[in-house]
Amino acid sequence: GRELQADAVxxxxxxxxxxxxxxAEAPAAAxxxxxxxxxxMALITLAYRGSDAAALPEGSGFLVPPVDGHTIKASTFASRKWGWIAGDDPGLVVLRTSVGRYGETEILGRDDAALVAASRHDLAEATGLTAEPVATRVTRWQDGLPQYPVGHHARVARVRAHVAKLPGLAVCGAAYDGVGVPASIASAHAAADRLTGHPVPGRFGGAGE
Ligand SMILES: Cc1cc2nc3c(=O)[nH]c(=O)nc-3n(C[C@H](O)[C@H](O)[C@H](O)COP(=O)(O)OP(=O)(O)OC[C@H]3O[C@@H](n4cnc5c(N)ncnc54)[C@H](O)[C@@H]3O)c2cc1C
Known part of the structure; x- marks a missing residue:
């Protein structure tokens, strides 16, 4: 119920x-x-004793194509990418798998133990890692990733055209110009620039970068 005065939103x-x-204000955009x-999607984090994961292949992870017939869609060897992730125990190897492609509601309906078991099964097939993890955690991201079907770009253009009719209003985020942190930040900069009318030099490869 609090009212906030702002020059732009x-x-x-x-x-x-x-x-x-x-x-209420922009029904066509809405x-x-x-x-x-x-x-x-859900992320399954698995921690192993380093000696148990010694045979893990080189690299920082892998992607699994849908046609492959496995539950996981990717694995990140997290502690290889970010050393700090193993916390106080540098001997730990921490992996992550992700499950839940668009429309795969059945998989996400399984309980945590089933997702851990499916991850371990697929990891064993892909990497040979069969050891028992010392810790696991399942993190669920409900409606975490916007989908970009054919026509999405045109839809975004229509949203922006409707929103632009209201001075002082702009939209940004993962739903517009790309799913990912860099694209989201770029769309935020673009929204702010649009509202202020003053693109900041140095952004998007301009002078000063
Ligand atoms: C599991 C997972 C892993 C990912 N990994 C990567 C990666 O490795 N690299 C990468 O680049 N991208 C990754 N992404 C994508 C990245 O997280 C998103 O692209 C980015 O966070 C989108 O930023 P955003 O600001 O648009 O949305 P969000 O980060 O979702 O922020 C939207 C905010 O709006 C808030 N909100 C929602 N409803 C309301 C409301 N009614 N009122 C007020 N506030 C509200 C939410 O609480 C949230 O804080 C990942 C996404 C997921 C789900």
Whole structure:
């Protein structure tokens, strides 16, 4: 119920909540945003004693194509990428797998133990790692990843055109110009620049970078 006076507003929300907020002022943009679909996923983190994971192949992880017939869609050898992730025990090897492609609701309905078991099965097939992990954690991300079907770019252009009719309003985030932190930051910069009318030199490869 609190009212806030602002010269400009950047709506930096996932498409669903953004649609809800814009429904009264920008109904056409809200309708477009309501149609953006999201995929849910879960991350399974597994920690191993270093000696148990000695045979882990080189590299920082792997991707699994859908046609491969496995549950996991990727694995990141997290402690190889970020040494600090093993915490106080540098002897630990920490891996992550992810499950849940778009539309795969059955897999995400399984309990944590089943997701850990499926991850261990697929990891064993891909890397030979069969040891018992010393710790596991399942983290679920409901509606974490916006989907970009054919026509998404045009939908985003329509959203922006509708929103632009309201001076002082802009939108940004993963639903617009790319799913990922760098693309989200770039879309936030672009939204701020659009509202201030003053692109900051140095952004997007301009002078000063
Ligand atoms: C499991 C997972 C792993 C990922 N790994 C990577 C990676 O390795 N590299 C990479 O580049 N990207 C990665 N991504 C994608 C990246 O996290 C997103 O692209 C990025 O966080 C999107 O930023 P955003 O600001 O658009 O949305 P978000 O980070 O989702 O921020 C939206 C914010 O809006 C808030 N919010 C929602 N509803 C409301 C409401 N009604 N009122 C107020 N606030 C609300 C939320 O709490 C949230 O803080 C990953 C995503 C997931 C799910």
């Amino acid at each position: 950047v709506v930096a929300l996932p498409a669903g909540p953004a649609s809800g907020l814009l429904r 309708a477009e945003l309501a149609a953006v679909e999201y995929a849910s």
